[in-house]
Amino acid sequence: VxxxxxxxxxxxxxxxxxxxxxxxxxxxxxxxxxxxxxxxxxxxxxxxxxxxxxxxxxxxxxxxxxxxxxxxxxxxxxxxxxRLEMIPLEVIVRNVAAGSMTKKYPVKEGMVLDRPVVTIDYKDDERGDPMINDDLIEVLHILTADELRKVKEMALHVNKVLTRFFDECGIRLVDFKLEFGKADGTIYLGDEISMDSMRLWDKKTGESFDKDVYRFDKGDVIAAYRNVLKRIIPDSGV
Ligand code: C5P
The missing domain is CATH 3.30.200.20 (Phosphorylase Kinase; domain 1)
Structure with missing residues (x-):
C-alpha cells in the first residue's frame, strides 16, 4: 500500500x-x-x-x-x-573524461584516465552540488576519515564489477554516480544505479545510451535506455 x-x-x-x-x-x-x-x-x-x-x-x-x-x-x-540515513554526497567514479570534468579541467572528452578517479560533490541543489574534498567532508562532520575511506573503497569495488560486466555487453562505462547511507552502523549503497546516473558509450561507435541523449538532444532517450536493458538483460522483455 x-x-x-x-x-x-x-x-x-x-x-x-x-x-x-x-x-x-x-x-x-x-x-x-x-x-x-x-x-x-x-x-x-x-x-x-x-x-x-x-x-x-x-x-x-x-x-x-x-x-x-x-x-x-x-x-x-x-x-x-x-531505510537509510542518507549521506549528502554524490560519489562519482570516472574511467574516461566526460561531462563536468571536461568543463572544469583542461582535458578532452573521451580521454581514458590512467586509473579510476573518485570525485565527490556535496548534494545541495541550492548550491549547485559543489565539489567537496576529504578535509571538508571530515570537518563538516559528513563522514569520519574511516567512513570516507570505506565509501571510496565501495565505490571503486562497484566500478570494478560494473566495468567488467558492461565490457562484456559491448558498452564502455565512462562514469557514474553513487549515493550511500547508513543503518545500524553499516554503510549501504542507496539511491539508484540506472541510465540516469551513468555515462554509457557503445564500445564500437561511441554512441551514448544514457541521460546525455536527453541532456544534449542526441535522439530518442527511451530507445537508448531500452537498448541498454536489451543488452544487459536480454530476457527482460522491455
Ligand atoms: O556532471 P558530471 O560529469 O560530474 O557527472 C558524472 C556522472 O555522474 C554522470 O554519469 C552523471 O550522469 C552522474 N550524475 C548524476 N547526478 C548528478 C550529477 C552527476 O547521476 N546530480
Missing part, C-alpha cells in the same frame, strides 16, 4: 513510508530532468526502465558482497528498500 503523500519527492523518484519502519517504498517516476531541473520532461516507461536496471545492478553488487538498500520490487517501477 503506497501512502497518498510521499515523505520525499526527488527529481525522478518519490519516497514513501512503508508499514515496516525499517523499510521505504521508492517509486521511479517518468520524470526526466537535467541541468539541476532547468530541463524537465516526462517519458512513458522511463521509470520502469530505470527501476529494472537499478534492481539488476543492486542484486549483482549484493552478490559481490556490497551491501545495498534493495530488498525487493513491489511493482515494475517500485522498489522496497532498507
Amino acid at each position: 503506497i501512502p497518498a503523500k510521499p515523505l520525499y519527492e526527488g527529481k525522478a523518484k518519490s519516497v514513501y513510508a512503508s508499514e515496516n519502519p525499517d523499510e521505504l517504498i521508492v517509486v521511479f517516476r517518468n520524470d526526466m530532468t537535467a541541468f539541476n531541473g532547468v530541463k524537465h520532461d516526462q517519458f512513458t516507461d522511463k521509470g520502469r526502465l530505470n527501476a529494472t536496471a537499478s534492481e539488476f545492478f543492486m542484486k549483482m553488487l549484493e552478490a559481490e558482497g556490497i551491501p545495498t538498500h534493495h530488498i525487493r520490487m513491489s511493482a515494475p517501477d517500485t522498489m522496497i528498500v532498507r
Whole structure:
C-alpha cells in the first residue's frame, strides 16, 4: 500500500513510508530532468526502465558482497528498500573524461584516465552540488576519515564489477554516480544505479545510451535506455 503523500519527492523518484519502519517504498517516476531541473520532461516507461536496471545492478553488487538498500520490487517501477540515513554526497567514479570534468579541467572528452578517479560533490541543489574534498567532508562532520575511506573503497569495488560486466555487453562505462547511507552502523549503497546516473558509450561507435541523449538532444532517450536493458538483460522483455 503506497501512502497518498510521499515523505520525499526527488527529481525522478518519490519516497514513501512503508508499514515496516525499517523499510521505504521508492517509486521511479517518468520524470526526466537535467541541468539541476532547468530541463524537465516526462517519458512513458522511463521509470520502469530505470527501476529494472537499478534492481539488476543492486542484486549483482549484493552478490559481490556490497551491501545495498534493495530488498525487493513491489511493482515494475517500485522498489522496497532498507531505510537509510542518507549521506549528502554524490560519489562519482570516472574511467574516461566526460561531462563536468571536461568543463572544469583542461582535458578532452573521451580521454581514458590512467586509473579510476573518485570525485565527490556535496548534494545541495541550492548550491549547485559543489565539489567537496576529504578535509571538508571530515570537518563538516559528513563522514569520519574511516567512513570516507570505506565509501571510496565501495565505490571503486562497484566500478570494478560494473566495468567488467558492461565490457562484456559491448558498452564502455565512462562514469557514474553513487549515493550511500547508513543503518545500524553499516554503510549501504542507496539511491539508484540506472541510465540516469551513468555515462554509457557503445564500445564500437561511441554512441551514448544514457541521460546525455536527453541532456544534449542526441535522439530518442527511451530507445537508448531500452537498448541498454536489451543488452544487459536480454530476457527482460522491455
Ligand atoms: O556532471 P558530471 O560529469 O560530474 O557527472 C558524472 C556522472 O555522474 C554522470 O554519469 C552523471 O550522469 C552522474 N550524475 C548524476 N547526478 C548528478 C550529477 C552527476 O547521476 N546530480
